[in-house]
Amino acid sequence: MKPLSDTLSAPDTDEAAANPVVGIDQTKGDFQYKVAYEFDAGTGLSEKTVRYISSVKKEAPWILEFRLNALKKFLSMPMPTHWATKDLENINFDKIRYYLASGQKPKRTWDEVPADIKRTFERLGIPEQERKFLAGVEAQFDSEAAYSNIKEIVAKQGVIFANSTEALREHPEIFRKFFGKVIPTGDNKFSALNSAVFSGGSFIYVPKGVKVAQPLQAYFRINAENFGQFERTLIICDEGAEVVYMEGCTAPKFSTSTLHSAVVELVALKGAKIQYITVQNWANNVFNLVTKRGVAHEEAEIKWIDCNIGSRLTMKYPGVVLKGRKARGEVLSIALANDGQHQDTGAKMIHAADETTSNIIAKSISVGQGRSTYRGVVHIPKHLKGCKNNTECDALLINSNSRTDTYPAISVRGDRHAVQHEASVSKVSADQIFYMQSRGLTEGQAMSLSVNGFINDLARQFPMEYSVELKRLIDLEMEGSVG
Amino acid sequence: MSQLEITNLHVAIGEKEIVKDLSLTIRSGEVHAIMGPNGTGKSTLSKAIAGHPDYTITSGDVRLDGKSILDQEADERARAGLFLAFQYPSEIPGVSIANFLRAAQQARMAEGEELDASAYYKRLYSKMDLLKIDRKFTSRSVNDGFSGGEKKRCEILQMAMLEPKFALMDETDSGLDIDALRIVADGVNTMRSPNLGVLMITHYQRLLDYIVPDHVHVMWDGQIVKTGDKSLALELEAKGYDWVKKELAAATG
Structure with missing residues (x-):
């Protein structure tokens, strides 16, 4: 043809x-x-x-x-x-x-x-x-x-x-x-x-x-x-x-x-x-x-x-429909938005059976004018019992013009569920960078290390070769973001 | 034998001049203490030497082994052999002390050269043994949630690993109880050698009971106004900084 x-x-x-x-x-x-x-x-x-x-x-x-x-x-x-x-x-x-x-x-x-x-x-x-x-x-x-x-x-x-x-x-x-x-x-x-x-x-x-x-x-x-x-x-x-x-x-x-x-x-x-x-x-x-x-x-x-x-x-927004009793869903997400980039990511957890459990941990990094957005949906309807959700979203801003937004939509009906939500925004401070530079790391290396530290607890859960690859990608991004 | 030479140094933060025409030379093996009341420019001096970007050196020079370091970034100065022990060390969540120090060591190596991990850990553990630091310590994130004493101990361990030519110790004793102070002082004393020069900045004389300096300088309004040996520190302790103030007033008046 x-x-x-x-x-x-x-x-x-x-x-x-x-x-x-x-x-x-x-x-x-x-x-x-x-x-x-x-x-x-x-x-x-x-x-x-x-x-x-x-x-x-x-x-x-x-x-x-x-x-x-x-x-x-x-x-x-x-x-x-x-x-x-x-x-x-x-x-x-x-x-x-x-x-x-x-x-x-x-x-x-x-x-x-x-x-x-x-x-x-x-x-x-x-x-x-x-x-x-x-x-x-x-x-x-x-x-x-x-x-x-x-x-x-x-x-x-x-x-x-x-x-x-x-x-x-x-x-x-x-x-x-x-x-x-x-x-x-x-x-x-x-x-x-x-x-x-x-x-x-x-x-x-x-x-x-x-x-x-x-x-x-x-x-x-x-x-x-x-x-x-x-x-x-x-x-x-x-x-x-x-x-x-x-x-x-x-x-x-x-x-x-x-x-x-x-x-x-x-x-x-x-x-x-x-x-x-x-x-x-x-x-x-x-x-x-x-x-x-x-x-x-x-x-x-x-x-x-x-x-x-x-x-x-x-x-x-990777999602899990928790359709059967005691089903478990998890989303571990890392997003890095550099200049000119917008990472609009998140997770969806739809609880549709009793005793279902979901866990969302989302970390985003915004570099330069990069923008990261977290959108999450957690839905637990009234007729269910014993459902659990944990949502954590953390954002790291590298520069003062970086941007992050969080839109968590958690709807929980009924009184027999346990739901927990935490969100944080932090910034790599000039003091932190100076501290690392005073140990001999270049500004780029210092940035990379901060960012890798920020995602470390998540990256540790990845298979070895993927966390190595991720680290290398972050190093490349951060090298370009400095100076 | 190395030499850190500060000549006619003027340092400003923004428009405000903090260090005014300060000169001081430190040689390997010497421990110098700079004392003075708050706000006289002691910390500014140490940060400016280390290369903090907020501090502008308006005139004068700082030379390491005859070579000016003023056009070097903070990290270049560190790799050249300077070490700043911070009064308030930063926290680096998610980065273990072991990995942090490893990165710092790696940064000192030529491009393409890889740090030998087993040799590195061997060295790290021997330094920890020397400083009586628990092995578990280095798996914790750098300064993250540390007590004042732990932070200072972390600084001392970094100093031991990086083996600088000159260590600038900024108010190392602040926020420490007497036990923590002793641990830090023991660490510094252990590291004292003919290859290390130390500039200790302190508000209180008590640190000098544990780390005995070779030279004591009194700083006042951005300048060194008095220099002596360890007895000067004791005299200050007895008479207070008002004594220096009065002497100064008499001299200029």
């Missing part, structure tokens, strides 16, 4: 000038390699685009119908600017490229991974011990998986670990039942957009009682200008099963705005445990508008660990 359009539109330099982003060290994600794209849906969004994507993927008719229905919803829904930032209006949907694929088949061993892609990983500065991890990685290269071998290992346990296209084609009996159920198409404008044009993302099914020993991992990048990445992830953990999933994202820097709009749905059946870990470092022109939600059944546990660094605007 021929691409609808084979030209990339020219960088829109005016738009870049309107949003000057100074002092950010983005060298980490600032690169791209030439890739011959075999499939290209061209720019702009119409029924034709959606049909093109669906036909390239050789999808079943029900999926095409699902996509077309979603497109209608997307087009009819207004931008949520009555509560969210007006910056959303700057997304030019006509300039976005909704589907690109290199047409390469997923690779089995590291040796078979194209040198370009390996170089990409190298440029990301992944240390030796993390490369070992990558040897077992399901790495997302643009729309399609470029590398995968952990699949075989976990397949022996009956685990299905596949990209969304493959899983919907080969295992519809498992995935169709849950697909789009946790996050309905019309949940919000961007979940509707994703539902219309999704490609890539992981589908995982862990059978009853299976505890997956190694974390399953994916690494996403945006490698084409104007290319929106709309991955769709669905993880189903059957009764008593356990899995940890990690995603890391970085994107090259382009002068035009790019859009990343993912949907991630988790289903933890009775007694299951899912941990979903994200460390993102988007380039500062990326709109990162993601819907993440899980349903925890009886005695199940869902834990979101979410770190957002970079992007122009991130809007993301």
